[in-house]
Amino acid sequence: GNSVTQMEGPVTLSEEAFLTINCTYTATGYPSLFWYVQYPGEGLQLLLKATKADDKGSNKGFEATYRKETTSFHLEKGSVQVSDSAVYFCALHINTGTASKLTFGTGTRLQVTL
Amino acid sequence: GAGVSQSPSNKVTEKGKDVELRCDPISGHTALYWYRQSLGQGLEFLIYFQGNSAPDKSGLPSDRFSAERTGGSVSTLTIQRTQQEDSAVYLCASSLAEWAGELFFGEGSRLTVL
Numbered sequence: 001g002n003s004v005t006q007m008e009g010p011v012t013l014s015e016e017a018f019l020t021i022n023c024t025y026t027a028t029g030y031p032s033l034f035w036y037v038q039y040p041g042e043g044l045q046l047l048l049k050a051t052k053a054d055d056k057g058s059n060k061g062f063e064a065t066y067r068k069e070t071t072s073f074h075l076e077k078g079s080v081q082v083s084d085s086a087v088y089f090c091a092l093h094i095n096t097g098t099a100s101k102l103t104f105g106t107g108t109r110l111q112v113t114l
Numbered sequence: 115g116a117g118v119s120q121s122p123s124n125k126v127t128e129k130g131k132d133v134e135l136r137c138d139p140i141s142g143h144t145a146l147y148w149y150r151q152s153l154g155q156g157l158e159f160l161i162y163f164q165g166n167s168a169p170d171k172s173g174l175p176s177d178r179f180s181a182e183r184t185g186g187s188v189s190t191l192t193i194q195r196t197q198q199e200d201s202a203v204y205l206c207a208s209s210l211a212e213w214a215g216e217l218f219f220g221e222g223s224r225l226t227v228l
Contacts, residue, residue, distance in 0.1 A: 036219075043118065043219035044157075044205070089157065101147060101170060102217060106156035 002027045004090050006105035013080055013112050021075040021108045023064075023090035031092040033057075033066050033073040034102065038087045047075075047088070080112045116140075118220035120206050126226045127196055135191045135223045139208030146189050147217060148181060151203040160204075163189060196227045 007022040025031065035047040035057070048057030053068035062077045073090060090105040119138040127133050139146050148160040159173040163183045174180070178196075183189040193200055203224050207217040 041221070043221045044207075044217075045219065046216045049216075091157075100145070100164075101159050101162050102157075103159070104149075104157035 002031070002092060002094060002103045004092055004103055004105035006088075006090050006108050009087075009107070009109035011108060011110045013110070015082055015112055015114055016079045017112075019075070019077040019080045019084075019110065021088055021090075021110070023073045023075065023105060025071050025073065025090075025092050027071075027092055027094055029094045031094045033064070034091040034093065035062070035064055035073070035075050036089045036091060036104075038089065038107070040086070044089065080110070082112045082114060085110055085112045118206055118208055118218055120204075120220035120223050122223055123221065124224045124226075126228065128228050129198060130195055132192065132194045133196055133225060135193075135204050135225070137189045137191070137206030137208075137220060139187065139189070139206070140210075140218055141187075143208035143210050143218070144186065145209040145211065146183060147207045147209075148189070148191050149205040149207065151205055151222065152201075157205065160191070193225075196225075198227050201225055201227045 003026045005024050032051040034049045036044045037047045038044045048059040050057040050066040053066050056065045064073050064075045087107045087109045089107045091102045093102050121136045146163040150158045161168055161181050162170040165186045166183050178194045181191045203222040205222045207219045209217050
C-alpha cells in the first residue's frame with residue numbers, strides 16, 4: 001500500500017538555523033507529494049506541493065524537491081524563524097479513479113527558539 | 115462560511131456513550147473527508163464523501179463508526195459505544211472538486227473518552 005515516513009521530532013533549532021525535515025514515501029504508481037503545516041491552535045494548511053518527478057515546490061521560504069530515484073520529498077528552509085514553530089506533515093496522493101485521499105506521515109514538530 | 119467549521123471543539127464522554135461530531139465544509143466544496151489524529155499516529159483516513167455518497171469508507175475502524183452527509187454540505191461522524199481508544203482529534207477537510215490538489219481542514223474536534 002501507500003505510505004509516508006517522516007523523521008521523528010521534535011526538532012529544536014535556533015532562529016536563523018537551516019532546517020531539513022526528511023520525508024520518504026512508498027507508493028504504487030506516480031503520486032503527487034505535499035507538505036502541510038499545522039500552527040498551534042489552527043487547522044492544517046497546505047504549505048507546498050509537487051506533482052511530478054524533479055518538480056520543486058516552494059512557499060514562505062520553504063522548498064521541497066520531488067526525487068523519484070530516492071522516493072523522497074525532504075522539506076528545507078535556509079533560515080527558520082520563531083513563527084515557523086509548528087507541526088509539519090508530509091503527504092502523498094494517487095488518483096485511482098475510485099479513491100481520492102491524502103496519505104499522511106506522522107508529523108514532525110518543529111520548535112524554533114531565539 | 116469562510117472556512118471549515120467543526121463542532122464541538124472539545125467533547126468529554128464516558129465509555130459506552132454515543133457521540134456525534136459535526137462538520138460544515140466550505141460552501142461549494144463537493145468533496146469532504148474525515149481524518150483522525152492520534153498522538154504519535156499521524157493522520158488516519160476515515161471516510162471520503164463526494165456529494166452525499168461515500169465512495170471510500172475504508173478507513174472506518176469498526177462498525178461503531180458511521181458518517182453521513184446531507185444536502186451535499188454538512189456531515190456528521192457518529193461513534194457508538196465509545197471506547198477509550200477512540201480518544202483523538204477528529205479532523206474534517208473539504209475540497210472544491212473530487213481532487214483539486216488541496217484539502218482545507220477545520221480545527222478539529224477533540225474527543226476524550228473516560
